[in-house]
Amino acid sequence: MTEEFEPKIVGFLCNWCSYAGADLAGVSRIQYPPNLRIIRVMCSGRVDPAFILEAFRSGADGVLIAGCHPGDCHYIAGNYKAQRRGILLKKLLEQFGVEPQRLKIEFVSASEGAKFAAVVKEMVETIKKLGPSPLKVQMEGLTYASG
Amino acid sequence: MEQSQKETSRIGVFICHCGINIGGVVNVPEVVEYAKTLPDVVYAEDNLYTCSSDGLNKIKESIAKYNLNRVIVASCTPRTHEPLFRATCEEAGVNKYLFEMANIREHCSWAHMHEHERATEKAKDIVRMAVAKARLLQPQTEPEIDVTPSALVIGGGISGIIAALCLADQRFKVSLVEKEPELGGMLRNLHKLYPTMQDASEGLEHFIQAVKSNKSIDVFTSTVVKEVKGFIGNFKVTLQKGNSETANLDIGTIVVATGATIFEPVGMYGYGEHENVITQLQLERLLKEGQLKKPEKVVMIQCVGSREEKGRTYCSRVCCMTALKNAMFIRELYPETDVYLLYRDLQTYGQHYEHHHREAQEKGIRFIKYAQEKPPEVVAGKNGKLEVNVYHALLGEQIKIESDLVVLSTPLIQHKDAKELSKMLKVPLGSDGFFFEAHVKLRPIEFATDGIYVCGTAHSPKDTAESVSQAFGVASRAAIPMALKRLRTEAITALVDEDLCSGCRICEAVCEYSAIEMQEKEGKQTSKVLEALCKGCGTCGASCPTGAITMRHFTDNQLVAQVRAAPQVAKEVTKHD
Numbered sequence: 001m002t003e004e005f006e007p008k009i010v011g012f013l014c015n016w017c018s019y020a021g022a023d024l025a026g027v028s029r030i031q032y033p034p035n036l037r038i039i040r041v042m043c044s045g046r047v048d049p050a051f052i053l054e055a056f057r058s059g060a061d062g063v064l065i066a067g068c069h070p071g072d073c074h075y076i077a078g079n080y081k082a083q084r085r086g087i088l089l090k091k092l093l094e095q096f097g098v099e100p101q102r103l104k105i106e107f108v109s110a111s112e113g114a115k116f117a118a119v120v121k122e123m124v125e126t127i128k129k130l131g132p133s134p135l136k137v138q139m140e141g142l143t144y145a146s147g
Numbered sequence: 148m149e150q151s152q153k154e155t156s157r158i159g160v161f162i163c164h165c166g167i168n169i170g171g172v173v174n175v176p177e178v179v180e181y182a183k184t185l186p187d188v189v190y191a192e193d194n195l196y197t198c199s200s201d202g203l204n205k206i207k208e209s210i211a212k213y214n215l216n217r218v219i220v221a222s223c224t225p226r227t228h229e230p231l232f233r234a235t236c237e238e239a240g241v242n243k244y245l246f247e248m249a250n251i252r253e254h255c256s257w258a259h260m261h262e263h264e265r266a267t268e269k270a271k272d273i274v275r276m277a278v279a280k281a282r283l284l285q286p287q288t289e290p291e292i293d294v295t296p297s298a299l300v301i302g303g304g305i306s307g308i309i310a311a312l313c314l315a316d317q318r319f320k321v322s323l324v325e326k327e328p329e330l331g332g333m334l335r336n337l338h339k340l341y342p343t344m345q346d347a348s349e350g351l352e353h354f355i356q357a358v359k360s361n362k363s364i365d366v367f368t369s370t371v372v373k374e375v376k377g378f379i380g381n382f383k384v385t386l387q388k389g390n391s392e393t394a395n396l397d398i399g400t401i402v403v404a405t406g407a408t409i410f411e412p413v414g415m416y417g418y419g420e421h422e423n424v425i426t427q428l429q430l431e432r433l434l435k436e437g438q439l440k441k442p443e444k445v446v447m448i449q450c451v452g453s454r455e456e457k458g459r460t461y462c463s464r465v466c467c468m469t470a471l472k473n474a475m476f477i478r479e480l481y482p483e484t485d486v487y488l489l490y491r492d493l494q495t496y497g498q499h500y501e502h503h504h505r506e507a508q509e510k511g512i513r514f515i516k517y518a519q520e521k522p523p524e525v526v527a528g529k530n531g532k533l534e535v536n537v538y539h540a541l542l543g544e545q546i547k548i549e550s551d552l553v554v555l556s557t558p559l560i561q562h563k564d565a566k567e568l569s570k571m572l573k574v575p576l577g578s579d580g581f582f583f584e585a586h587v588k589l590r591p592i593e594f595a596t597d598g599i600y601v602c603g604t605a606h607s608p609k610d611t612a613e614s615v616s617q618a619f620g621v622a623s624r625a626a627i628p629m630a631l632k633r634l635r636t637e638a639i640t641a642l643v644d645e646d647l648c649s650g651c652r653i654c655e656a657v658c659e660y661s662a663i664e665m666q667e668k669e670g671k672q673t674s675k676v677l678e679a680l681c682k683g684c685g686t687c688g689a690s691c692p693t694g695a696i697t698m699r700h701f702t703d704n705q706l707v708a709q710v711r712a713a714p715q716v717a718k719e720v721t722k723h724d
Contacts, residue, residue, distance in 0.1 A: 006265075008714040015226075016595060017575065023224045026253030027587075034259040034269045037276060037713040038250070040225070041701060042639060046685030050694075054707050059714040071570050074596070075684035076659035085689070110595070111577040117258070 007061035007127040009036045009120075012051070014044045016074035017109045018066035024113030032117040033124045036064065043067070045078025049089045052103065056093075061133045062102045062123060066116070069107040079107065097134050101126055156187040156282045159215040160274060161206055163197035163222035165252055170195075172256035174267045178221070181271045185278045189213050197222050203235045210239040217241075217281045221249035221274050227589050242286035244638065244700055249277035272713065279712035283705045287638035290678065294380035295399040296320065296629045301372055301568070304332020305611060306603025306618040307404035308354045313622030314402075315363035319629050322396055323358065324367045324386060326564075330355045332406045333604070336428060338435040340611055341472040342499040347435075347611075367394070371564075375401070375571050378682070379598025380634055400598045400625040403582055404618065405568065407559040407604035410452045410459070416525040416555055421533060424525060424553045427469050434476060441481045442551040446535045447474060448523055449490040453558035456519075461579050463558030463608040467494045470556050471507045478510050487513045487548055489523050489537055516540045525553050559608040574599055581607050592621045600625045639683035639700045641676045647695035648673040654687035654696055663687060 013019040019040050025032065041047060044067025055063045065086055067079035083105050090100035104123050108116045160182040164170030175193045182191040190213040194202040197220050209215060218241060220232050225248040233243035251270040259266040296319050300311045303325030311323045329335065337347035358364055367386055373393065374385040382398040409428050417424045425433075427447075433439040447470045453463045467490070474486040488507075493514070495504040508514070517523055521538045528534035528549055535548040561580035569576045574594040577583040582605050585595040593600045602617035603609070609617070628634055641654075641662070650672035655663045662680035665672050674687075674696070685698040697703045 010710060010713045016573075019224075020226060020595065023226060023250075023253040026224075026255075026257035029257055029260065031260060032258055034255070034262055034265045037269075037272055038254055039276070039706065039709045039713070041685065041706070042698075043684035043686065046689055046698065046701060046706075048689040048703065048706075050703075051706055051710055055710045055713065058711045060710075061714075072573070072575065074573050075682055075686065076573075078659075078684045078686045081657060081686055081689070109583075110575045111583045 005128060005132060007035050007124060007132070008059065009062040009064055009123060009127065010055040010060045011036045011038045011064035011066065011120075012041050012044065012047045013038055014067045014074070014079070015040055015042050017068035017072065018044070018106075018116065020110035021066070021108040021112045021116040024111065025117045026113075028113045030113055030117040032120045035124045036120050043073065043075045043078035044082035045073075045075060047082055047085075049085055052089060056098060056102070056133060056135050059133070059136045059139070061130075061136065062104065062127045064104045064106065064119070064123060066106045066108045066119070069109055072109065099130050099134075101130065102133060154216065156217050157213065157215050158188045158217040158219060158278060158281050159206070159209050159213060160188055160191040160219045160221065160278070161197050161202070161209075162191065162193045162251075162274070163202070163220065164193060164195050165222060165256075166196065169222065169252050169256040169270075172260055172263055172266050173251060173270045174263065177267055178251075178270050178274060182221075182274050182278070185275055187217070187282050188278060190215065198228055198231060203231075206232070206235050207239040210236070210241055215241070217245050217247070217284060219247045219249055219274070219277045219281050221251045221270065221277065223252040224248075224250050224254075226595070227586055244287040245281075245284050247277045247281040247284060249273045272715075275715065276709045276712045279708040280705045283702065283708055284700070285702075287699055289635040289638045291633050292380050292636055294628050294632055294634055295382075295397045296632070297322070297396070297398055298400050298402060298625055298629065299324065299372075299382070299384055299396065299398045300402045300404055302332065302404035302406055302603070302605065303327070303330040303366070303368070304404065304406040304603065304614075305334050305351065305354070306406065306605070306614045307332070307402070308358055309615050309618035310402050310404055310602060310622045310625070311364050312354065312357055312361065313619055314626060315361050317622070317626050317630070319363065319626060321364045322367065322384075322386075322398070323364055324370050324372060326369070326371050328369045330358065330366065330368065334611065336431060336435075338431045339472060339476060341468050342503050344472070344476075372568065372571065379636075380628060382598070399629045400600065401572065402621050402625050403568070403572070403574070403599065403601045403605050404603050404621075405562060405565060405605040407581070407608065408562050410557040410560045412451050412555050412557050415451055416448060416523070416553060417527075417533065418555060421525070421527060421553075423531075423533060423551060424555065427466065427473060427554055427556050430473055430554050434473065439477070439480070442477075442484055444485045444487070444548060444550045445474070445477060445552045445554060446487045446489060446523075446533075446548055446550040447554045447556060449488065449493075449556045450519075451555040451557045454491065454519075459558055459560070459579065461558070461608070462494060464494070465608055465610045466556035466558065468500055468503065468610065470554075471495065471503055471512070473554070474512045475507055475510055478512065485513065487515060487535075487550075489515050489517050489535075491517060491519055515546065559604055561605075565605070572596070572599055574601075581605065592617055593624055598628060637683060639698060640678050640681040641683070641685070641687050642697050642699055643674045643676055644695045644697075645673045647693045649693050649695070650674070651692065653690050653692065657686050657690045659684075659686070
């Protein structure tokens with residue numbers, strides 16, 4: 001029997017805007033699908049592309065990076081750097097055979113609980129349509145070093 | 148307490164029911180049992196409220212009993228409760244950076260209230276990720292910094308004036324900045340204040356004089372804040388007067404008291420078209436200057452441009468009371484004048500204000516309820532009068548009122564230049580444009596950014612009494628770091644492994660704070676972090692091609708461990724073939 005595919009998404013959220021936005025979504029009891037696993041970083045600029053590749057390698061079906069809006073970064077411009085790296089990484093992912101839509105870079109402020117929930121909902125829908133990550137499918141049954 | 152890297156982690160996990168907030172959705176005992184199976188977890192338990200004194204004592208007892216050297220609390224957001232649990236760990240001899248929080252309330256039970264099973268699985272995942280990080284946590288020491296005993300208050304309205312006076316009373320130097328040529332803000336435009344009906348200018352004048360004669364307060368009028376650099380205790384602020392003159396200040400803490408302005412309802416209810424359609428603020432001025440000619444009939448319309456479906460969805464809080472106050476004053480001035488108040492809902496909350504509402508009814512103000520979907524219409528009538536057509540929602544009848552004066556109650560809105568200030572201070576504005584506090588209930592007058600506070604209508608619409616209360620509160624909050632004189636700051640800064648550093652200087656180029664400089668060591672150029680300048684954003688770490696830079700408390704290893712722990716499944720709920 002086939003159960004519906006429920007993607008696993010790893011989200012890097014900056015402490016000052018997006019993590020607070022996710023908190024606000026909860027405080028406001030806005031319901032969204034429970035597919036996201038959140039990792040708190042101080043700034044979206046902290047997210048090394050290697051972390052994103054690691055997430056896909058570990059079996060994530062999607063990765064979300066959310067930071068402050070342009071001009072609002074707590075650390076001046078970390079969000080711009082995250083965005084630029086993200087755009088480049090999407091091209092790289094494509095060459096690996098990973099659909100670039102699986103990586104999403106979003107701006108969510110501390111007051112945008114509703115936006116945060118909408119971003120997660122939309123991302124889950126997108127990835128459900130894409131199906132499981134091709135890397136995960138490829139590696140299924142394989143054992144690989146995780147050190 | 149120093150812990151060597153080789154020491155094995157002994158992790159205790161405390162999972163909170165938060166009454167029914169978590170326990171009503173997530174199967175907490177199941178998560179406890181799951182936590183016990185995770186590597187290095189030597190103890191796990193559930194608590195009704197981990198943040199209660201009982202819960203905190205259980206943490207301390209367990210640290211001693213099971214020799215714990217890492218603590219995880221799975222409960223709410225670290226943005227509110229991390230300081231409390233960190234302090235508890237410190238009391239029990241565990242460095243506070245060996246504490247980790249798993250957010251299973253805001254990010255789980257509250258967001259997935261109807262999916263108990265999946266929320267439980269997610270809670271297990273969140274705990275597993277916290278354990279993965281906690282195993283690799285390292286103790287940190289926090290650098291101490293001096294706090295400049297001088298506050299900057301931005302905005303010279305009643306909120307800023309009170310905050311400045313109250314800070315000066317505590318023997319701190321205050322720089323009070325006002326962009327207008329005069330102090331006083333919105334109160335300068337108002338006639339009487341409800342509920343006491345005293346003259347607005349009366350109290351204000353007294354406070355302005357007090358500010359001007361206070362030697363601890365420097366007043367800068369016609370001045371704006373041009374630049375803010377630095378951090379709590381050590382802000383470097385540049386002020387600008389006119390086009391040229393600037394002043395540089397060393398500041399310990401900053402109070403945002405920039406106030407609000409009023410929405411101009413151009414194009415609504417004939418405003419801008421008929422000169423006898425005015426705002427409540429314009430009416431205040433007419434009353435204040437004694438310029439209001441006797442009208443036969445006055446119609447006031449409430450919620451003009453507020454409580455909208457989209458856009459300004461908020462209630463402006465002051466308009467109902469302002470309208471009642473002015474309606475009664477007009478009746479007092481001209482007892483034969485009829486005053487109609489067209490409202491959607493009358494919000495006269497609290498002890499004094501409801502009494503005011505009743506008084507207005509007794510004094511013959513005519514209340515007409517209209518529905519949002521059927522708003523009144525204002526058109527030109529005979530002899531220069533206005534014709535107001537309104538559907539009386541309670542009578543179910545269309546009513547026509549011939550009026551000489553229509554007064555629109557429009558909301559307080561944020562100033563246009565607030566966006567610029569928000570970017571300068573790195574503090575957020577909410578979706579309604581007002582400054583957004585760190586937490587609506589627990590940290591209502593401070594920002595998430597340390598050392599910056601907010602009060603008055605810059606934060607949200609409120610009346611004078613509420614603004615004054617907030618200003619007293621904010622003066623107390625902003626004084627604390629200055630009274631302490633020295634502060635410990637977060638230990639989250641960048642760390643360079645000189646052996647791995649290739650001297651490529653990318654980190655130096657991406658650092659917004661010039662916190663990285665190159666040093667020569669044994670004939671090799673390597674990066675060096677200037678810790679006093681480093682803010683800990685981690686952009687350098689993410690940019691380093693050789694992996695030589697990591698961040699304290701958010702190391703590459705810790706984050707990768709979380710990443711790897713995330714997509715695993717606690718229980719196979721997912722099949723796809």
